[in-house]
Amino acid sequence: MGVRPIPTRHVTADSPAPLKPRRPTVVLGTFKGGCLKTAFAVAVAERLAWAELQVLLLTSDAQHDARFRLGVSPSDPQTARVVRREGGVTVRGVHPSKAVELLYGSGPGELKEFQVVVVDTAPVEAAGALPGVLLVAPVDGADAARNLVSLLRGTPENTEVMLVKYHHLDKKSWAKAAKAIADASKVEGLLFLPDPVPPARPIRDAHDDGVSVWDLPRRGNTKLFLDAVETIAEHAWQRVCPDKAFPAMPRRRVADAYVQGWSDDEDA
Ligand SMILES: Nc1ncnc2c1ncn2[C@@H]1O[C@H](COP(=O)(O)OP(=O)(O)O)[C@@H](O)[C@H]1O
Numbered sequence: 161m162g163v164r165p166i167p168t169r170h171v172t173a174d175s176p177a178p179l180k181p182r183r184p185t186v187v188l189g190t191f192k193g194g195c196l197k198t199a200f201a202v203a204v205a206e207r208l209a210w211a212e213l214q215v216l217l218l219t220s221d222a223q224h225d226a227r228f229r230l231g232v233s234p235s236d237p238q239t240a241r242v243v244r245r246e247g248g249v250t251v252r253g254v255h256p257s258k259a260v261e262l263l264y265g266s267g268p269g270e271l272k273e274f275q276v277v278v279v280d281t282a283p284v285e286a287a288g289a290l291p292g293v294l295l296v297a298p299v300d301g302a303d304a305a306r307n308l309v310s311l312l313r314g315t316p317e318n319t320e321v322m323l324v325k326y327h328h329l330d331k332k333s334w335a336k337a338a339k340a341i342a343d344a345s346k347v348e349g350l351l352f353l354p355d356p357v358p359p360a361r362p363i364r365d366a367h368d369d370g371v372s373v374w375d376l377p378r379r380g381n382t383k384l385f386l387d388a389v390e391t392i393a394e395h396a397w398q399r400v401c402p403d404k405a406f407p408a409m410p411r412r413r414v415a416d417a418y419v420q421g422w423s424d425d426e427d428a
């Protein structure tokens with residue numbers, strides 16, 4: 161008795177094309193708390209709104225910290241909007257699985273009215289796993305750097321990673337540390353901001369009082385923080401409008417007297 165194989169028919173395999181979010185997306189993520197993820201997420205979202213974009217700020221933070229920072233009170237609806245010039249930040253608290261559905265679902269869906277998304281994550285290792293985004297990872301001490309290496313090992317190839325140093329460090333040591341992180345995590349083309357961001361008391365106080373950092377006097381360590389935000393925001397802008405120059409931030413209306421060395425030159 162003979163047997164006769166029949167040729168196998170093949171279904172079309174899932175496309176190997178890497179996943180991309182349906183809107184340009186900036187994710188603030190590290191495996192560690194207290195290294196300015198929320199502070200940067202809010203300030204970057206506001207800066208992009210000042211550039212007249214409609215920004216969705218997603219936060220998986222249980223304390224709704226990002227909402228408070230934008231002057232949204234706990235009694236306000238879950239989704240609230242603040243206006244900056246012609247742009248705006250809509251802040252929305254979501255469960256991480258809902259964030260994935262929002263970012264990677266098909267069609268414009270609920271993202272229709274937005275041009276860019278900023279995601280403020282809780283300190284979880286999965287924060288590095290979103291494909292096709294700009295992942296901004298603030299690093300404070302050596303501990304954060306070690307945690308970051310394990311986070312970055314799970315980062316998809318089409319995710320661009322940008323390191324930001326929080327705290328005092330000279331530029332040369334930071335450049336060396338960034339290279340060590342790149343080598344250990346094997347991330348191709350890792351970006352880093354060359355100027356470390358030292359702690360700034362006015363930024364911390366603004367954060368704790370629900371005041372916009374863009375209303376603060378732009379000097380000293382406050383300016384260094386804002387310079388970092390400006391750099392991150394411009395990089396994000398290029399994903400949204402690659403052919404247009406990044407609109408300048410309006411000047412502050414300066415009313416307060418400031419004399420270097422006499423006024424309150426801050427450090428947190
Ligand atoms: N530039 C800054 N300098 C000093 N302290 C800051 C600064 N920005 C924020 N903070 C304070 O540091 C703490 C942690 O910041 P946060 O952004 O909430 O970190 P994360 O989201 O990574 O946990 C907050 O209490 C905040 O008030």
Ligand SMILES: [Mg+2]
Nearest residue numbers: 197198221225
């Ligand atoms: Mg946070």
